[in-house]
Amino acid sequence: MVDMEALETQLATIRASFIAELPLREQRIADAWRALADTEWAQDACKAFYREVHSLSGAGATFGCDELSSRARALEHRFQSIVDDHSPATEAEQVELNTCYAQLLSEIHQTTDGSAKG
DSSP: OOOHHHHHHHHHHHHHHHHHTHHHHHHHHHHHHHHHHHTTSOHHHHHHHHHHHHHHHHHHHHTTOHHHHHHHHHHHHHHHHHHHHTSOOOHHHHHHHHHHHHHHHHHHHHHHHHHHHO
């Protein structure tokens, strides 16, 4: 027989660990974001950034952070065409990416702050 209370406690602990690690994920994403500019959108930098955002999108959904996952997914989808086309982002795409990136960072902070309050 499954002890649902124990299972819920374990899931809450895992979710709390995920949220506690968000500042580290944010740092990795920020580092990858800066690397895009530093390398003039080199494919390796694009792939590293995409991987970080994609990972956050999936993990956020797994741990019930739906808005965080949604923000990461929006950035991931906008970025996907750049990775697929093997070309630098246009100026218009960069503006759109900057907006999505800022929204993701904001949601990371809200998720982290909301967890600290709760």
